[in-house]
Amino acid sequence: ERKCILTGDWQNDLGSNMTISAVNGAGQFSGLYLTAVSATEKPILVSPLNGSQHVDNLEHPTFGFTVKWSFSDSTTVFVGQCFTDDHGKETLQTMWLLRVKAKSMDDNWKATTVGTNVFTRIKVQNM
Numbered sequence: 001e002r003k004c005i006l007t008g009d010w011q012n013d014l015g016s017n018m019t020i021s022a023v024n025g026a027g028q029f030s031g032l033y034l035t036a037v038s039a040t041e042k043p044i045l046v047s048p049l050n051g052s053q054h055v056d057n058l059e060h061p062t063f064g065f066t067v068k069w070s071f072s073d074s075t076t077v078f079v080g081q082c083f084t085d086d087h088g089k090e091t092l093q094t095m096w097l098l099r100v101k102a103k104s105m106d107d108n109w110k111a112t113t114v115g116t117n118v119f120t121r122i123k124v125q126n127m
């Protein structure tokens, strides 16, 4: 059957890469996110991510994770589901909320943006 464990390396449609570590028995995981985009001119650093996926039924599990951007005062939360096609190709179909730091309550209304991202697994070449 088509199990989907999130452990491994993924790339989204922006070209950002993420590495998800081992998923424990409770479905919890951590990892690192290397963004391909940046709203700042600061050097791109790796940002930590933490999340969890359903592991009770590994058929197309849902998950969520949070990226705390290490070089800006922003946070992105991703929520989505892992799908495996007939050829065994896995994709993570996600929606995200990006929260940038508002200077004041007056700017609170425009501080959260929403979008979609599809992640595909980065296959290691020498396999």
Ligand SMILES: O=C1C=CC(=NNc2ccccc2C(=O)O)C=C1
Pocket (backbone or CB within 6 Å): 012, 014, 016, 035, 036, 037, 038, 039, 040, 069, 071, 072, 074, 076, 096, 098, 117
């Ligand atoms: O300093 C920053 C602040 C926000 C960022 N958001 N990236 C994202 C937001 C939503 C979905 C994907 C990404 C991405 O980087 O792939 C990246 C760097």
